[in-house]
Amino acid sequence: MVPEALHVAIVLSPFILLPAAGWLGARGSRHARFLSLVPAVLTAYFGFTYWLVSTTGAFTVTLPWATNLGLSLSFHFDGLALMFATLITAIGALIVEYAARYLDGHRDAGKFHISLFAFIGAMLGVVLADNVVTLFVFWELTGFTSYLLIGFEHEKPQARQAALQALLVTAAGGLALLAAGILLSNAGGTSSLSMLRGNDLNLTNDPAYAGIAILVLFAAFTKSAQFPFHFWLPNAMQAPTPVSAYLHSATMVKAGVYLIARMTPLLGGTALWSGSIAAVGALTMLGASYRAVLETDLKRILAYSTIGALGVMMLLLGLGTPQAVTAALTYLLAHACYKGALFLVAGAVEHETGTRDVRSLAGLSRAMPKTALAAMLAAASMGGIVLFFGFIAKEQLYESVGAASPFGIHAGVLTAAAVASSMLLGSAGFIAGVSPFIGQSTPGRVIQEPPASLWVGPLILGAAGLVTGLAPAIIDAPLGLAVASIIQDAPPVSLAIWHGWSGTLALSVLTSFVSIGLFVFREPVRRMLRPRALRTERVYTGALAGLDAISRTVAPALQSASLRSYALIVVMTGVAFVAAALLTNRVLPTLSRWTPIELHEAVVAGLIVAAALSAAVARSNMTAALSLGAVGYGVALMYALFGAPDLAMTQFAVETLTVVIFVLVFYQLRGFGDLSSRIVKVRDALVAIAAGSVITVLALFIGASGTTSRLSSYFAEMAPTRAHGRNIVNVILVDFRGFDTLGETTVLVTVAIGVRALLLIGRERRP
Amino acid sequence: MTSSILQTATRFLMPLLLLFAVFLLLRGHNEPGGGFVGGLVVAAAFVLYAIAYGVSASRRALLVEPSMLLGVGLLVAVGSGVPALLSGLPFMTAAWGTVGVGPLAFDVGTPLVFDLGVFLAVIGVVLTIVFTLGDVARAED
Numbered sequence: 001m002v003p004e005a006l007h008v009a010i011v012l013s014p015f016i017l018l019p020a021a022g023w024l025g026a027r028g029s030r031h032a033r034f035l036s037l038v039p040a041v042l043t044a045y046f047g048f049t050y051w052l053v054s055t056t057g058a059f060t061v062t063l064p065w066a067t068n069l070g071l072s073l074s075f076h077f078d079g080l081a082l083m084f085a086t087l088i089t090a091i092g093a094l095i096v097e098y099a100a101r102y103l104d105g106h107r108d109a110g111k112f113h114i115s116l117f118a119f120i121g122a123m124l125g126v127v128l129a130d131n132v133v134t135l136f137v138f139w140e141l142t143g144f145t146s147y148l149l150i151g152f153e154h155e156k157p158q159a160r161q162a163a164l165q166a167l168l169v170t171a172a173g174g175l176a177l178l179a180a181g182i183l184l185s186n187a188g189g190t191s192s193l194s195m196l197r198g199n200d201l202n203l204t205n206d207p208a209y210a211g212i213a214i215l216v217l218f219a220a221f222t223k224s225a226q227f228p229f230h231f232w233l234p235n236a237m238q239a240p241t242p243v244s245a246y247l248h249s250a251t252m253v254k255a256g257v258y259l260i261a262r263m264t265p266l267l268g269g270t271a272l273w274s275g276s277i278a279a280v281g282a283l284t285m286l287g288a289s290y291r292a293v294l295e296t297d298l299k300r301i302l303a304y305s306t307i308g309a310l311g312v313m314m315l316l317l318g319l320g321t322p323q324a325v326t327a328a329l330t331y332l333l334a335h336a337c338y339k340g341a342l343f344l345v346a347g348a349v350e351h352e353t354g355t356r357d358v359r360s361l362a363g364l365s366r367a368m369p370k371t372a373l374a375a376m377l378a379a380a381s382m383g384g385i386v387l388f389f390g391f392i393a394k395e396q397l398y399e400s401v402g403a404a405s406p407f408g409i410h411a412g413v414l415t416a417a418a419v420a421s422s423m424l425l426g427s428a429g430f431i432a433g434v435s436p437f438i439g440q441s442t443p444g445r446v447i448q449e450p451p452a453s454l455w456v457g458p459l460i461l462g463a464a465g466l467v468t469g470l471a472p473a474i475i476d477a478p479l480g481l482a483v484a485s486i487i488q489d490a491p492p493v494s495l496a497i498w499h500g501w502s503g504t505l506a507l508s509v510l511t512s513f514v515s516i517g518l519f520v521f522r523e524p525v526r527r528m529l530r531p532r533a534l535r536t537e538r539v540y541t542g543a544l545a546g547l548d549a550i551s552r553t554v555a556p557a558l559q560s561a562s563l564r565s566y567a568l569i570v571v572m573t574g575v576a577f578v579a580a581a582l583l584t585n586r587v588l589p590t591l592s593r594w595t596p597i598e599l600h601e602a603v604v605a606g607l608i609v610a611a612a613l614s615a616a617v618a619r620s621n622m623t624a625a626l627s628l629g630a631v632g633y634g635v636a637l638m639y640a641l642f643g644a645p646d647l648a649m650t651q652f653a654v655e656t657l658t659v660v661i662f663v664l665v666f667y668q669l670r671g672f673g674d675l676s677s678r679i680v681k682v683r684d685a686l687v688a689i690a691a692g693s694v695i696t697v698l699a700l701f702i703g704a705s706g707t708t709s710r711l712s713s714y715f716a717e718m719a720p721t722r723a724h725g726r727n728i729v730n731v732i733l734v735d736f737r738g739f740d741t742l743g744e745t746t747v748l749v750t751v752a753i754g755v756r757a758l759l760l761i762g763r764e765r766r767p
Numbered sequence: 768m769t770s771s772i773l774q775t776a777t778r779f780l781m782p783l784l785l786l787f788a789v790f791l792l793l794r795g796h797n798e799p800g801g802g803f804v805g806g807l808v809v810a811a812a813f814v815l816y817a818i819a820y821g822v823s824a825s826r827r828a829l830l831v832e833p834s835m836l837l838g839v840g841l842l843v844a845v846g847s848g849v850p851a852l853l854s855g856l857p858f859m860t861a862a863w864g865t866v867g868v869g870p871l872a873f874d875v876g877t878p879l880v881f882d883l884g885v886f887l888a889v890i891g892v893v894l895t896i897v898f899t900l901g902d903v904a905r906a907e908d
Contacts, residue, residue, distance in 0.1 A: 646801065649799060653811055657810060730801040734796075734802070734882045742845065745888050748892045
């Protein structure tokens, strides 16, 4: 058997290979294309694990992580996870090959490949994660890497904006997922999803159920761009085309669908769950497919039709019958193939013609026959033409909605909605995949077939739609395994082209004709129907503007960029907390244990007070610095007198160096100014007196309580025996509390770097 | 401003200060001293040298960039915790051994290495700040 750690390492290999991705990616397409071997090999690996799962059943691999918290890095291999993982790596291989050529010579190509590989790894993590925390971490990693990928052209402000929007919307969903995961593991007693499923819990009766369900739904709807969170996806089309094809159609946006499918065995079966998924899915399906036909930018057409397709999958998962779940996964596979292909074709077309506007693209099939073939295969599948896989997916959709009548809604209503949106989506597919290639080409432009890397990928994806359409039985087994991990005792899946003469077939034929009709009359349709969108994006921009306004009022009060006010806040907070603690515990210094005060002690104390007063009323920088130095020396003398030679030595050295640094800093200061008003001075004096009084009380309290002697004797006993040292102070510093010292040393080093950076800003660095 | 008295005194004081610092570092575990104060004394010695002969001369006398000491010091301090990690114990668990024989035998352990790291880092911190300030001050003259 394969050791567990090896499984984990293979799944995480895209992360392990990040340096290679950066190195090869930056060296041009001839080197970068070798990177596509990584997802290709991973596809083979998932084929192998599919064989393991189908022969011996689902299995989990675990690497202990934070065992104290009951957390481990664990991956669960079952039919659903493997279907997604194979999709991610198989399409990933085509995308990496495509991207190597698409970004050939781009100065940031190395960075791009690093982000892309990190994304592949994160996505595999999401679909394989067994632990709710692992799931959350990878979920947010996909959002973060997609932020980098959408904002790849970071010099364009729209790209940065779109990237930030996608990040904020999906990261909000990710936080909801974390909350849901915590609630879920509290309710179920384990953070492992497979164990939660195996425990046969009745979570739907749990008091936290509604909260968990709503949080999971929020996460899934934001990630899969469901209404009303759909707006980020069309904006994300600022990304380079391979990214749009991969993240925004084939993989990442399907993570929401995956999450719903994954959680249905745990949370499904209630009106809240099924009802909201079906309703949101249906609304999204209708609204987005309507918008798709009206857009004129190739990538925006595809973006809206992707949102619509995600809506279809959500609707089907919401219906939740074995038939509907099978239909959802069939639709997902079909969509990944044809939409990935169409996006890649859009990229190739833009690469060669420089435009994505469908109104100015025509007749390209002569110049780019291979690209055209790929596009038309994909469009035929998307349009649900007979013999293509899209046809089977659409048949399944119609049968599922026709058979289900959830919550008393007549099956006819849902069927009508599904048919209408299929018509619109099909026609959008023709607009994106057929219209650029037919008709009269614009004269005068010399257009060539793009290099092979740019048409092989879409052609493979397009052909996959035809092969699986002609012989759908080849995916029966994997599909059945995936359905079985969502619904127990699901009947075996058997896809077929021919279902006999039925109402569904009639609807399919009708859909195809109307799609083609809408496509032929796309110009008048577009003129007639203006896009009238529900602008939920305004809520997002409004919320952002509101947050900015709050920051603008709050930040200046807290972040005044003035050292004096920071010191004031720090001192006041510290004094308030210590005083509160002392007062609530009613500790008053008991002055029963006075030790006699010697004359020299009184003299030193008097010197300290005099020096402090001198510092407070000083009229020049030098007087102030020297007075403070005198205070420090006085304190050091006190240490020496009261038996703390270590502290005394350190204090002397620190004070000396502080005075030197002060003198050097004076070069930077513009003279001595009297900057504070009388009121400010009084306030500062009051704060200073309060701080001094509280510390005095605290010191007396500590002296009076018995804690110190207990600690002293403990350390005095332990230091020589356990730590091989007689100097307790130093033993505490380097051994007992060595980790603290390490932290403090790190802080010091950071400070030194910060001081150096601040001083050298804007100056030429001296050798 | 150069003062030959200060310069001469510095020439005599420097070796004494440096020796004293090493003495502090090594005896820290049993008598007053330790890496932190030892590092401060070394830093003070080079600050004194900078006052007497100038920042550039002091930089040359230090032989390495102070910013280098920052990194090396922190690395040594962190590294002192690693042996424990490799033998399956919690990070920074002390390991001790005895070096030498008879009256010259003394205990050596990873806390001493840790203290050495602190020593180097403290020198680096103070001198990075002071030298940079000195450079900036000179540039403004």
